[in-house]
Amino acid sequence: MVAVGLYTQAIRMLAALVLFTSFALLAQTRMAALIRLFAWQGALLAVTTALVALVTHQPRLYLSALLTLGLKALLIPWFLNRLVIRLELQHETEDLRGNAMVLLGAAALTVFSYYVVMPIVELSTLVTRNVIAVSLAIVLLGMLLIIVRRKAVTQVVGFMCMENGLFFAAVVSTYGMPMVVELGVAFDVLVASILFGVFFLHLRDSIDSLDVDRLNRLREADE
Amino acid sequence: MAHPLIAWALALLQTLLFIASAPLLAGWIKCVRCVLQNRASPSVLQPYRDLGKLFRKKVVLAEEASWLFRSTPYIVLGTMILAAAVIPLVTVRLPTDAIADVIVLVGFLALGRFFLALAGLDIGTSFGGMGSSREMMVASLAEPAMLMAVFTLSMTASSTNLSTAMHYLLQSGLVLRPAFVFTAAGLMMVAIAETGRLPVDNPATHLELTMIHEGMILEYSGRHLALMEWASEIKLMIYAVLIADIFLPWGIATRFTAWALVMGVVAIGAKLALLVVLLAVIESGLAKMRLFRVPEFLNLAFLLCLLGLLSHIILEVGI
Numbered sequence A: 001m002v003a004v005g006l007y008t009q010a011i012r013m014l015a016a017l018v019l020f021t022s023f024a025l026l027a028q029t030r031m032a033a034l035i036r037l038f039a040w041q042g043a044l045l046a047v048t049t050a051l052v053a054l055v056t057h058q059p060r061l062y063l064s065a066l067l068t069l070g071l072k073a074l075l076i077p078w079f080l081n082r083l084v085i086r087l088e089l090q091h092e093t094e095d096l097r098g099n100a101m102v103l104l105g106a107a108a109l110t111v112f113s114y115y116v117v118m119p120i121v122e123l124s125t126l127v128t129r130n131v132i133a134v135s136l137a138i139v140l141l142g143m144l145l146i147i148v149r150r151k152a153v154t155q156v157v158g159f160m161c162m163e164n165g166l167f168f169a170a171v172v173s174t175y176g177m178p179m180v181v182e183l184g185v186a187f188d189v190l191v192a193s194i195l196f197g198v199f200f201l202h203l204r205d206s207i208d209s210l211d212v213d214r215l216n217r218l219r220e221a222d223e
Numbered sequence B: 001m002a003h004p005l006i007a008w009a010l011a012l013l014q015t016l017l018f019i020a021s022a023p024l025l026a027g028w029i030k031c032v033r034c035v036l037q038n039r040a041s042p043s044v045l046q047p048y049r050d051l052g053k054l055f056r057k058k059v060v061l062a063e064e065a066s067w068l069f070r071s072t073p074y075i076v077l078g079t080m081i082l083a084a085a086v087i088p089l090v091t092v093r094l095p096t097d098a099i100a101d102v103i104v105l106v107g108f109l110a111l112g113r114f115f116l117a118l119a120g121l122d123i124g125t126s127f128g129g130m131g132s133s134r135e136m137m138v139a140s141l142a143e144p145a146m147l148m149a150v151f152t153l154s155m156t157a158s159s160t161n162l163s164t165a166m167h168y169l170l171q172s173g174l175v176l177r178p179a180f181v182f183t184a185a186g187l188m189m190v191a192i193a194e195t196g197r198l199p200v201d202n203p204a205t206h207l208e209l210t211m212i213h214e215g216m217i218l219e220y221s222g223r224h225l226a227l228m229e230w231a232s233e234i235k236l237m238i239y240a241v242l243i244a245d246i247f248l249p250w251g252i253a254t255r256f257t258a259w260a261l262v263m264g265v266v267a268i269g270a271k272l273a274l275l276v277v278l279l280a281v282i283e284s285g286l287a288k289m290r291l292f293r294v295p296e297f298l299n300l301a302f303l304l305c306l307l308g309l310l311s312h313i314i315l316e317v318g319i
Helices: A006-027 A031-056 A059-086 A099-123 A129-148 A152-174 A179-207 A212-216 B004-036 B046-056 B067-086 B102-122 B126-157 B162-171 B178-194 B222-247 B258-285 B291-316
Strands: none
Touching (some): A059 A152, A099 B291, B046 B222, B067 B222, B102 B162, B126 B178, B126 B291, B178 B222
């Protein structure tokens, strides 16, 4: 192994931890803990972005890091948490049968993303090229979270997790998107979280639950 | 490299030190736990006294006991001593290190466990059978996780030999390895499950309906029980030394000078004392799990070890 700088080692360490939070999200069943984990993922992502900024001398990445910290580690989790309290879902747990298989599937997705990214890694000369596979894995794990869970709040967390992965991919593969795009995406995510809140309230009013499986049933068929 | 005879003598001494200090480690855990729970603690040397007492007592055998039941204590202790012999405790590069690699080490532990489970079934009591079946359930889930951790170490050091791997880790200096963080957490969970500590099994009680290890050795008495207890103390020490060796290898002797060896003893003593404090804190903070939640616990351990392996391949190879 070629000796690499301490900061690069730290970036890899943090990237591995971000991946771990994605796995933990898949294993977590309690709503409040799920949102807290999501906040941790945002915070770790912000620290990683700041470190990438430090290593690659890209001052505008500091702004991205700050934006990530404010939005994904503080504001959106706080908003989701408030929503969960308002809907009285704090102690809600999801029934996870066969979750071991889901976690093994998640590991398989990680291997798959490594396989997909391999040609890019060989061509790239960036310091962070090894982390690209991790960022793709985070996107896929977010998608898996949306697929395997039935509660609307968890699916929203999965969606935000995918967004985290995309942002991470942008940071590590091209050192961030242009500031205009980044601001636009951040604003979109913020608006999305508010829209999701409205959607939750309506969902509960109309079907008395946040279990989206029940949307498949027609009211007439029940009666 | 020193004279082969000296090296063999050192290897013998190291193994003797290993098995002789295992009860001390068990006593130290009890002490720390007592302090954490505001109780008056027994002496650190209490496990030695218990062993001495048991060795002096008469063996009571069940009428149905076969040769398997009588020979198992010796086999279990023998496999544990063999396993202890291949783990570097004070110094690396001893001739015994070359006998077996880490995968064989896992095999030694499995062999001991196999005979232990057979002995549990031999007498035909219900507790023995339940203990054996539970032990095999835990083992079948813990072993893959342990092997994953071993593979991560072997891939990092390009060797399955523990001594060579440690030498590599010492030479590469302080490197932040994401793989090792996950592997350390996973291996610790495996160690807790395999040595029958809380929250998987309670080592302090007999006659609990959910007991695992105590269930299997319930029919043993006297000398046989002493050997079994000693073997389980050595097993705990094996896992503790393994974790200390792989994740905190600094301080171990790489040359056979008196000063380096003394430093090695001090270093491993300090590392083990600290690790045990950590274990005692974990044990005091957790309640015993329901038996049906143990697979979830071990599943998490497996996942952590697998993540360690994956992050090694993704983040550390081909840079």
